[in-house]
Amino acid sequence: MDPNDTTSSPSRRAVLGGMGAGMAAAAAMPGISPAAAQQAGGAAAVPPQAAKRNPLTQYPKPPFPQQQQEPPGLASKMEPRPDHGEKSYRGAGKLIGRKALVTGGDSGIGRAAAIAFAREGADVAINYLPVEEPDAREVVQLIEAEGRKAVAIPGDVRDEGFCGQLVARAVEGLGGLDILVNNAAQQASRQSILDITTEQFDSTFKTNVYAMFWITKAALPHLAEGATIINTSSIQAYEPSANLLDYAQTKACIVSFTKAMAKQLVQKGIRVNAVAPGPFWTPLQPSGGQPPDKITTFGEDSPFGRPGQPAELGPTYVLLASQESSFVTGEVYGATGGNPTP
Numbered sequence: 001m002d003p004n005d006t007t008s009s010p011s012r013r014a015v016l017g018g019m020g021a022g023m024a025a026a027a028a029m030p031g032i033s034p035a036a037a038q039q040a041g042g043a044a045a046v047p048p049q050a051a052k053r054n055p056l057t058q059y060p061k062p063p064f065p066q067q068q069q070e071p072p073g074l075a076s077k078m079e080p081r082p083d084h085g086e087k088s089y090r091g092a093g094k095l096i097g098r099k100a101l102v103t104g105g106d107s108g109i110g111r112a113a114a115i116a117f118a119r120e121g122a123d124v125a126i127n128y129l130p131v132e133e134p135d136a137r138e139v140v141q142l143i144e145a146e147g148r149k150a151v152a153i154p155g156d157v158r159d160e161g162f163c164g165q166l167v168a169r170a171v172e173g174l175g176g177l178d179i180l181v182n183n184a185a186q187q188a189s190r191q192s193i194l195d196i197t198t199e200q201f202d203s204t205f206k207t208n209v210y211a212m213f214w215i216t217k218a219a220l221p222h223l224a225e226g227a228t229i230i231n232t233s234s235i236q237a238y239e240p241s242a243n244l245l246d247y248a249q250t251k252a253c254i255v256s257f258t259k260a261m262a263k264q265l266v267q268k269g270i271r272v273n274a275v276a277p278g279p280f281w282t283p284l285q286p287s288g289g290q291p292p293d294k295i296t297t298f299g300e301d302s303p304f305g306r307p308g309q310p311a312e313l314g315p316t317y318v319l320l321a322s323q324e325s326s327f328v329t330g331e332v333y334g335a336t337g338g339n340p341t342p
């Protein structure tokens with residue numbers, strides 16, 4: 001799963017045109033059957049991400065290699081590398097001309113959203129921490145390969161001043177703002193409340209809750225009717241793990257924030273929704289989000305017996321960002337691999 005693969009770039013597409021770029025892209029996907037690849041490249045031109053497959057076996061299952069990184073971690077150092085839809089996502093013009101800001105857009109779920117948005121025709125600004133520059137560079141290349149504008153804005157969202165600058169720089173770089181994805185998060189596993197310092201508690205809330213408040217507040221004057229906000233919550237909002245006491249609370253905050261903001265903004269024609277993922281294979285987990293001994297079996301507790309891959313959420317962010325979900329606001333979209341959400 002090499003994100004530098006150029007299968008989807010315009011020049012490579014032209015080269016592959018004779019054999020059907022969809023088929024080539026699908027054939028390059030691990031675990032995809034020749035039949036599904038053929039379907040993906042056939043006359044009906046089913047996009048690779050929509051080719052019929054068995055979700056149980058579609059992506060890698062535990063056991064995974066033991067691995068640890070310092071937070072926030074890099075997708076490029078994970079084994080196996082997460083699939084963010086680099087090779088599989090094909091757009092259909094659902095976001096042509098839109099301008100999107102995605103926090104945590106360098107890796108994981110935010111990267112999947114950023115790639116999918118660009119392939120749907122949007123210009124995309126991404127925020128991330130400066131140490132994540134290598135991951136961010138890959139995303140910028142992928143956005144630019146679509147002929148879209150990419151604006152890279154590194155910085156720490158725990159700082160209110162930076163959150164204001166982030167929005168201002170995104171608006172300036174993109175020429176406006178239509179889609180805001182509040183997705184950045186900190187997750188630090190601790191077995192006991194006695195192990196959670198005030199510093200950690202504060203940092204988790206600043207990253208996951210305050211930043212969403214500050215960025216949304218700064219963005220609002222720039223959002224016109226038809227704009228959309230998507231916040232990344234978690235199944236942890238409803239089914240908190242004992243070792244994620246502070247993190248789980250922030251994810252519950254995000255659900256309440258989403259529902260109240262949806263009510264505030266409905267008369268402006270702006271919709272606000274959230275996504276609640278279950279376990280996803282992203283740098284958040286092997287960089288302190290889980291106890292080190294839980295990485296090799298990560299995702300095995302989901303009914304699918306595997307973690308989700310970020311690529312499995314790109315289409316969800318597109319749906320919620322686009323006009324196709326025009327009657328949906330204040331909603332929380334679960335993608336948990338089968339663990340029920342309320």
Ligand code: NAD
Nearest residue numbers: 104107108109128156157184185232234277279280282284
């Ligand atoms: P990820 O590590 O790829 O993304 C999180 C991003 O947050 C990082 O890339 C980083 O850029 C950003 N970030 C962290 N601290 C920051 C700070 N102080 N300033 C600026 N940016 C900062 O992991 P992910 O799993 O894709 O996380 C994306 C979202 O998905 C998060 O909101 C997370 O809570 C949520 N989520 C993840 C899972 C999962 O299992 N991976 C499950 C449920 C919800």
Ligand code: MG
Nearest residue numbers: 072106107132
């Ligand atoms: Mg990252």
